[in-house]
Amino acid sequence: MVCGKEMASLPCINDAYLLMEDERILSFGPMSSLPKTIEADVVIDATGKMVLPAFCDSHTHLVYAGSREQEFIDKINGLSYEEIARRGGGILNSARRLHDTTEDELYEEALARVNEIISMGTGAAEIKSGYGLTTEDELKMLRVIKRLRETTPLTIRATFLGAHAVPAEYKGRQSAYVDLIVNEMIPAVGKEGLANFVDSFCDKGFFTCEETERIIEAAAAYGMRPKIHANELALSGGIQVGVKHNALSVDHLEFTGDEEIEALAGSGTMPTLLPGAAFFLGMNYPPARKMIDSGLPVALASDYNPGSSPSGNMKFILSLATIKMKMTPEEAINAATINSAYAMGISDTHGSICVGKRANVLITKEIPSLYFLPYAYTSNLIDSVILGGRVVCRSK
Ligand SMILES: N=CN[C@@H](CCC(=O)O)C(=O)O
Numbered sequence: 001m002v003c004g005k006e007m008a009s010l011p012c013i014n015d016a017y018l019l020m021e022d023e024r025i026l027s028f029g030p031m032s033s034l035p036k037t038i039e040a041d042v043v044i045d046a047t048g049k050m051v052l053p054a055f056c057d058s059h060t061h062l063v064y065a066g067s068r069e070q071e072f073i074d075k076i077n078g079l080s081y082e083e084i085a086r087r088g089g090g091i092l093n094s095a096r097r098l099h100d101t102t103e104d105e106l107y108e109e110a111l112a113r114v115n116e117i118i119s120m121g122t123g124a125a126e127i128k129s130g131y132g133l134t135t136e137d138e139l140k141m142l143r144v145i146k147r148l149r150e151t152t153p154l155t156i157r158a159t160f161l162g163a164h165a166v167p168a169e170y171k172g173r174q175s176a177y178v179d180l181i182v183n184e185m186i187p188a189v190g191k192e193g194l195a196n197f198v199d200s201f202c203d204k205g206f207f208t209c210e211e212t213e214r215i216i217e218a219a220a221a222y223g224m225r226p227k228i229h230a231n232e233l234a235l236s237g238g239i240q241v242g243v244k245h246n247a248l249s250v251d252h253l254e255f256t257g258d259e260e261i262e263a264l265a266g267s268g269t270m271p272t273l274l275p276g277a278a279f280f281l282g283m284n285y286p287p288a289r290k291m292i293d294s295g296l297p298v299a300l301a302s303d304y305n306p307g308s309s310p311s312g313n314m315k316f317i318l319s320l321a322t323i324k325m326k327m328t329p330e331e332a333i334n335a336a337t338i339n340s341a342y343a344m345g346i347s348d349t350h351g352s353i354c355v356g357k358r359a360n361v362l363i364t365k366e367i368p369s370l371y372f373l374p375y376a377y378t379s380n381l382i383d384s385v386i387l388g389g390r391v392v393c394r395s396k
């Protein structure tokens with residue numbers, strides 16, 4: 001991971017070569033040092049373009065059924081995210097739709113989103129369950145995620161998020177639902193080996209710190225490390241719970257004060273910011289500048305989901321990070337690549353151009369400078385995407 005001041009540094013080689021073999025990066029450097037004896041099967045001329053590590057998107061909910069644009073209109077008409085949730089909309093709305101969708105249909109919908117994010121330069125993503133809310137439907141989501149991992153070139157990590165919302169049948173009996181998560185869902189997910197990580201929406205109106213701790217402890221028995229939704233709606237204590245349990249990341253963090261920054265300092269827990277959600281919901285952005293200036297690392301992710309961020313465009317996330325959170329383009333790119341890889345536990349193999357790492361890179365169209373990427377915030381500037389050393393997408 002890169003922290004604090006280091007985040008402003010993004011090493012760059014002008015007029016460079018990059019060699020890939022067997023899915024990995026074999027070597028790179030200035031053109032003047034390219035060995036004369038190399039005979040490549042495929043040569044791509046990137047003159048005038050830039051080659052960057054493919055984006056790593058460490059927080060998505062991209063397996064979902066249908067969409068929720070009616071709630072988008074409700075929000076325009078004045079309802080808040082929490083009010084919509086209290087009326088049985090929001091996550092519960094998506095859970096009902098998912099229940100009525102077959103596993104095959106769900107896979108096809110999610111596959112279209114995976115192909116979409118690959119075309120926008122993403123090479124690795126974390127995908128959460130959490131629209132099932134019954135053992136059977138949570139397993140359905142996680143099996144779809146497994147199938148996406150097996151059938152697409154995207155590197156995928158799976159997170160079990162049974163504690164995303166309390167289902168309607170458990171209204172007023174939240175602790176009984178947490179019992180179900182701990183005693184039935186986690187063992188079922190663990191036995192099938194379907195999730196790398198465990199998550200809980202630890203926030204006002206959703207799950208408490210105590211409930212989150214019970215869930216984290218139960219999942220630890222199956223080797224699932226926590227990645228926690230924290231402090232989106234209030235100073236929930238979720239950041240401290242995550243740090244206490246050595247979470248790989250705590251995510252959202254719109255409500256972060258000095259105590260939370262202190263708790264994160266020196267921990268192995270990556271603060272992960274999701275400015276797409278603050279943008280879409282019209283809420284406050286997390287204090288990224290203060291975090292970085294205090295020496296913390298920061299990761300960026302899209303939060304691609306139907307309710308609070310219906311977009312997986314990581315280039316737009318760079319624009320929001322720079323325009324709305326005052327991160328520099330260099331900081332934002334580090335946050336969306338190597339630090340986001342860390343937040344998925346894959347920074348040894350993904351997130352930067354290093355010899356031996358997986359050959360996941362994006363090639364931009366011809367652009368005047370790196371700064372043009374976040375600046376031209378709606379232009380499609382991705383020319384090609386190479387994952388595992390193979391061109392998987394090329395713009396027309
Ligand atoms: N905050 C909780 N979960 C999602 C939203 C899910 C939804 O509204 O469907 C998020 O990260 O923003």
Ligand SMILES: [Zn+2]
Pocket residue numbers: 059060061229303305
């Ligand atoms: Zn989320």
